[in-house]
Amino acid sequence: MSPLQFWAYMLSVALCAIGIAGMLFFDNLIKKVIGFTLLSDGVNVMLTATGYLERGIVPILLPGATTAEFAARAGLVFPIGIVLTNIVIGVSTTAIMLALTMKLYRKYGTLSASKILKEVR
Amino acid sequence: MPDMWETARALGNVPLIAVLILIPLVMAVVLNLLYKNDKASRISAIVAGTAVLFLIPLIGEGYHWFAGQPIISYPGSPIQYALSLEYVFLAPQRIMVLTLALMFFVTILSATSEIERRPGPYLGILMLNFMATAIVLLVNDVYHLWIAVEIASLAAVGLAASTGEPVAHNTGLKYLFVGGFCVALLAIIVSLLVGYTGVSNLTDMSLILSKGLVDPSSPVMYVAFGLFVLVWAYAGGLIPVHPIKSELYRVSMPHAAGFLQTQSKFMIVGIGVIMLRLFAGLPYSRAIMVAIGVGTMIFGVTMAIIQDDFRRLLAYHAISQGGYVATGIALGTSLGIMGGAFHAINHVIYKTALFLGCGAVMYRTKTASLKDLGGLLREMPIEAFLLLCSMFAISGIPPLNGFQSKVRLMEAGMEAGLPEVTIIMLLVSITTFVSMFKAFYLIFLRPKPQSMIGKQLPKVPMGTRVAMIILVFLCFLLGFFPELATSYLEPLARELGRPWV
Numbered sequence: 375m376s377p378l379q380f381w382a383y384m385l386s387v388a389l390c391a392i393g394i395a396g397m398l399f400f401d402n403l404i405k406k407v408i409g410f411t412l413l414s415d416g417v418n419v420m421l422t423a424t425g426y427l428e429r430g431i432v433p434i435l436l437p438g439a440t441t442a443e444f445a446a447r448a449g450l451v452f453p454i455g456i457v458l459t460n461i462v463i464g465v466s467t468t469a470i471m472l473a474l475t476m477k478l479y480r481k482y483g484t485l486s487a488s489k490i491l492k493e494v495r
Numbered sequence: 496m497p498d499m500w501e502t503a504r505a506l507g508n509v510p511l512i513a514v515l516i517l518i519p520l521v522m523a524v525v526l527n528l529l530y531k532n533d534k535a536s537r538i539s540a541i542v543a544g545t546a547v548l549f550l551i552p553l554i555g556e557g558y559h560w561f562a563g564q565p566i567i568s569y570p571g572s573p574i575q576y577a578l579s580l581e582y583v584f585l586a587p588q589r590i591m592v593l594t595l596a597l598m599f600f601v602t603i604l605s606a607t608s609e610i611e612r613r614p615g616p617y618l619g620i621l622m623l624n625f626m627a628t629a630i631v632l633l634v635n636d637v638y639h640l641w642i643a644v645e646i647a648s649l650a651a652v653g654l655a656a657s658t659g660e661p662v663a664h665n666t667g668l669k670y671l672f673v674g675g676f677c678v679a680l681l682a683i684i685v686s687l688l689v690g691y692t693g694v695s696n697l698t699d700m701s702l703i704l705s706k707g708l709v710d711p712s713s714p715v716m717y718v719a720f721g722l723f724v725l726v727w728a729y730a731g732g733l734i735p736v737h738p739i740k741s742e743l744y745r746v747s748m749p750h751a752a753g754f755l756q757t758q759s760k761f762m763i764v765g766i767g768v769i770m771l772r773l774f775a776g777l778p779y780s781r782a783i784m785v786a787i788g789v790g791t792m793i794f795g796v797t798m799a800i801i802q803d804d805f806r807r808l809l810a811y812h813a814i815s816q817g818g819y820v821a822t823g824i825a826l827g828t829s830l831g832i833m834g835g836a837f838h839a840i841n842h843v844i845y846k847t848a849l850f851l852g853c854g855a856v857m858y859r860t861k862t863a864s865l866k867d868l869g870g871l872l873r874e875m876p877i878e879a880f881l882l883l884c885s886m887f888a889i890s891g892i893p894p895l896n897g898f899q900s901k902v903r904l905m906e907a908g909m910e911a912g913l914p915e916v917t918i919i920m921l922l923v924s925i926t927t928f929v930s931m932f933k934a935f936y937l938i939f940l941r942p943k944p945q946s947m948i949g950k951q952l953p954k955v956p957m958g959t960r961v962a963m964i965i966l967v968f969l970c971f972l973l974g975f976f977p978e979l980a981t982s983y984l985e986p987l988a989r990e991l992g993r994p995w996v
Contacts, residue, residue: 390679397672410675417682424690442570452695453686456638460682463645467675470649474656474668481661494665 382423389416403475403485414464425453499990500698503583506557519622526619536615537607544600574702582633590983598757599625601962605750608958620653628758631765637685648674654751663746677729680722691715701772720774731763733791737814744810749854753847756813760839767824784825792818792923800930806863829992834903841896845888848966852882859952870943879939881963888970890928896973911995
């Protein structure tokens with residue numbers, strides 16, 4: 375593991391931890407949603423770090439390159455593909471979270487999760 | 496000897512497998528575009544449901560590659576790599592996807608007859624739910640698995656929130672937070688597994704692990720297994736995530752709840768099978784999974800028996816029965832896998848009938864509270880009979896299908912040398928019987944409460960009644976002829992079954 379990869383993993387762990395803490399400990403729904411986006415970003419950094427290869431080449435089989443050389447030097451393309459998908463899905467999930475938050479705010483006039491829970495019960 | 500998924504590669508590329516996924520995907524978009532035209536929405540949804548149902552017997556066995564690259568052999572490598580995003584369609588997938596499609600069809604029938612205004616978006620979300628669940632059953636790569644679980648999570652919230660009630664919005668939001676966390680875990684699992692093995696295809700991954708090309712019991716695999724257990728619990732509604740799942744069933748419309756619990760059961764099988772393929776070699780992995788399954792059975796039924804709302808009671812029973820499926824798969828023996836997968840098929844049939852029956856009661860009385868119901872036998876004799884049959888089935892009473900799968904699961908417990916698991920299954924079954932018949936008595940047999948006397952009750956929609964008749968017929972059919980399903984599941988049980996150590 376290269377130093378860059380190591381620090382990227384550390385960053386992703388930090389982002390995930392802050393995100394999970396935000397989702398668990400904040401009472402405000404918007405802050406919970408922000409916690410979720412931080413968690414999602416942490417996962418994206420982790421995936422990018424997984425696909426990274428020190429002194430690697432772009433994972434495209436260029437003319438003249440042999441399969442063996444490609445297999446030995448190409449960075450993992452798959453995690454990068456997942457990151458792109460995760461960004462798209464993360465946006466969709468955040469959009470639905472915010473839509474439901476708006477609905478609840480209109481109904482109960484508060485963004486406090488505990489107050490909404492009391493009202494619902 | 497090549498495994499079941501490897502043999503699919505020799506059977507050829509089958510484009511119809513992709514069509515099975517494309518139909519609901521395209522229809523989800525079309526139904527949203529048609530949202531102003533109720534009649535066109537209803538007809539399109541029924542046509543799509545029928546098309547999917549009739550397409551499945553026509554699909555040949557084989558695989559479908561999305562990337563399409565050939566199998567690669569590296570110099571000196573003992574295995575050949577597919578490296579691709581892949582669906583596999585063999586006998587076990589056929590019977591499970593067929594059952595899923597049937598539940599999808601009856602849910603469409605019931606929803607189109609019960610939802611009076613703007614059914615299009617709801618039916619569109621139902622299409623996405625079907626698509627995501629089918630992908631989990633067909634999938635042979637971690638990328639599709641992750642995407643499918645994510646789509647299923649979003650679409651489940653969509654179905655629940657479509658009631659428009661604030662309680663459903665609140666539950667939907669909670670479910671999304673839990674789902675967002677668990678799906679992030681799944682992305683981390685994908686990252687760990689792909690980083691560790693270098694491949695995304697599950698057949699390639701299990702070959703790399705089984706041939707010892709990487710250490711199958713390294714700390715990476717332990718962490719991946721631990722996270723996978725949480726994802727399995729989330730997707731299947733198992734402990735410790737079961738309260739949010741049961742709440743989701745409770746706040747959804749009954750036909751939506753029926754389909755959501757169908758989704759959960761097939762998720763337990765689909766993800767459980769993947770876990771057995773990757774982690775069965777890890778010490779205590781199956782024991783941990785069995786503990787989760789047994790715990791879910793006990794928690795589910797304990798909560799169910801104290802409920803005074805029919806929909807909530809069914810929601811907790813759906814959780815409890817998920818425990819049976821999970822325990823069977825987790826035992827990992829041939830009989831256990833057979834029993835677990837067969838119970839998933841049986842359970843989704845009678846539980847969907849029960850949810851539709853609950854929907855029929857709610858449609859007529861506008862309540863599911865057992866305190867406010869009573870004396871409905873005269874008004875709804877057909878629904879009462881159909882509900883009674885479904886209750887017999889869930890309680891494991893012969894000759895219905897629930898008996899056939901429960902007896903296999905209990906045998907599997909004994910065969911594995913775990914009589915305590917069998918005893919718990921038996922006790923949970925008896926408790927299920929008691930709580931179901933308490934509900935039947937309160938809804939149909941006891942005298943009408945004052946609040947219901949003289950009330951004009953609307954008739955149960957024909958679509959819901961037809962759907963229930965189809966499902967109860969299937970309960971009897973699989974009860975008398977279980978081999979209609981088990982013969983399809985045998986390759987899966989044979990392939991993955993290992994003695995319990």
